[in-house]
Amino acid sequence: xxxxxxxxxxxxTKRGQNVTFRCDPISEHNRLYWYxxxxxxxxxxxxxxxxxxxxxxxxxxxxxxxxxxxxxSFSTLEIxxxxxxxxxxxxxxxxxxxxxxxxxDTQYFGPGTRLTVx
Amino acid sequence: GQQLNQSPQSMFIQExxxxxxxxxxxxxxxxxxxxxxxxxxxxxxxxxxxxxxxLTSNGRLTAQFxxxxxxxxxxISASIPSDxxxxxxAGPPNFGNEKLTFGTGxxxxxxx
Numbered sequence: 001x002x003x004x005x006x007x008x009x010x011x012x013t014k015r016g017q018n019v020t021f022r023c024d025p026i027s028e029h030n031r032l033y034w035y036x037x038x039x040x041x042x043x044x045x046x047x048x049x050x051x052x053x054x055x056x057x058x059x060x061x062x063x064x065x066x067x068x069x070x071x072x073s074f075s076t077l078e079i080x081x082x083x084x085x086x087x088x089x090x091x092x093x094x095x096x097x098x099x100x101x102x103x104x105d106t107q108y109f110g111p112g113t114r115l116t117v118x
Numbered sequence: 119g120q121q122l123n124q125s126p127q128s129m130f131i132q133e134x135x136x137x138x139x140x141x142x143x144x145x146x147x148x149x150x151x152x153x154x155x156x157x158x159x160x161x162x163x164x165x166x167x168x169x170x171x172x173l174t175s176n177g178r179l180t181a182q183f184x185x186x187x188x189x190x191x192x193x194i195s196a197s198i199p200s201d202x203x204x205x206x207x208a209g210p211p212n213f214g215n216e217k218l219t220f221g222t223g224x225x226x227x228x229x230x
Contacts, residue, residue, distance in 0.1 A: 063182070093160070
């Protein structure tokens, strides 16, 4: 399977615990994105990387959240001191820059990690 | 921030019926994307639109980029059971900005 993969698919944790999610993008995709999706809503942008550089972070990404992409391949998203409001689906997407006038790469999404904070 | 509003919020149709849904924005978009999301899965890109007025088809799906650049439409003809899911419009808020803003979604249910 050459799509975007995420691990774990489901995570249940107690409030106050730290959690870490992993995303493996499509190989050769140098852009990687994290989104968060709560029930009944569309995905909301959190942050994105081009290679190992984190280029943009949303205001949604509080200081309890940190994302890394150390070698420009897989990425991790860590949430420290989880709160019940962190319960959501965390989606990862990857893309490869395309030339032309579209100005937008096609982002391919993984299956997501569903986090439940008790 | 920018918001994408989708209508209707949900649809209940019979198999074989045609479906129409739309997405409106408070500001101009230069690209419109339509995604479908199945339960427990990530969104899958259906159609991408890059020019105002553009009409693009993908099988039974047809999408249009509104002339005002503030709206887009998705039509599904002759719906089948696998069309069930949530449909999202999305787009980058600024040209060359890669993050996507997603709409509120339209949930499609097929009544047996």
